[in-house]
Amino acid sequence: KAGVTQTPRYLIKTRGQQVTLSCSPISGHRSVSWYQQTPGQGLQFLFEYFSETQRNKGNFPGRFSGRQFSNSRSEMNVSTLELGDSALYLCASSIRTGVSTDTQYFGPGTRLTVL
Amino acid sequence: AQSVTQLDSHVSVSEGTPVLLRCNYSSSYSPSLFWYVQHPNKGLQLLLKYTSAATLVKGINGFEAEFKKSETSFHLTKPSAHMSDAAEYFCVVRENSGYSTLTFGKGTMLLVSP
Numbered sequence: 001k002a003g004v005t006q007t008p009r010y011l012i013k014t015r016g017q018q019v020t021l022s023c024s025p026i027s028g029h030r031s032v033s034w035y036q037q038t039p040g041q042g043l044q045f046l047f048e049y050f051s052e053t054q055r056n057k058g059n060f061p062g063r064f065s066g067r068q069f070s071n072s073r074s075e076m077n078v079s080t081l082e083l084g085d086s087a088l089y090l091c092a093s094s095i096r097t098g099v100s101t102d103t104q105y106f107g108p109g110t111r112l113t114v115l
Numbered sequence: 116a117q118s119v120t121q122l123d124s125h126v127s128v129s130e131g132t133p134v135l136l137r138c139n140y141s142s143s144y145s146p147s148l149f150w151y152v153q154h155p156n157k158g159l160q161l162l163l164k165y166t167s168a169a170t171l172v173k174g175i176n177g178f179e180a181e182f183k184k185s186e187t188s189f190h191l192t193k194p195s196a197h198m199s200d201a202a203e204y205f206c207v208v209r210e211n212s213g214y215s216t217l218t219f220g221k222g223t224m225l226l227v228s229p
């Protein structure tokens with residue numbers, strides 16, 4: 001079974017631009033979560049989608065948004081990029097939502113650099 | 116509320132010697148606990164998880180962890196380190212309550228010398 005895939009793997013943008021990242025979950029997984037990883041803050045939860053609905057949201061500004069499609073693929077968007085948005089963005093999928101024992105499987109991440 | 120503390124930011128071992136990565140957690144409800152590993156420029160890979168079954172959990176690549184409720188700890192061990200174990204390791208907690216999310220520790224970088 002194919003793992004979680006994320007595209008693109010690397011992105012370079014300039015301040016003020018916007019960016020869209022894509023995540024395809026493992027087949028049969030309906031929950032997709034997004035995380036931001038930076039050297040200073042570590043791994044932080046952004047949001048989770050299940051059945052095209054946002055189920056949970058982390059403490060990030062409204063410039064960060066996401067959506068999920070009927071095939072469970074998900075995108076996240078960051079508008080008006082700031083230098084501090086430079087990070088590795090990780091997507092994770094799991095079969096269900098709201099079940100703490102379910103494993104989340106991570107993709108390889110998208111490395112975003114904001115200049 | 117939930118939180119997790121990884122007690123060492125870096126651990127250095129020699130190949131063939133035991134590995135101990137320490138993790139303490141805090142949770143208002145009975146937690147699920149996970150250890151993930153991240154190799155350079157890669158995503159996170161699950162090593163093992165505790166979900167209130169056996170307190171000694173065996174994972175991949177010879178790793179295991181023991182859940183100790185009285186000490187609120189979930190330390191990761193391996194009897195003999197291999198060069199390929201060099202990576203960053205994350206302890207993760209998730210409360211068994213509603214739509215809780217994963218909370219990550221800051222990570223422990225494991226360095227393995229020949």
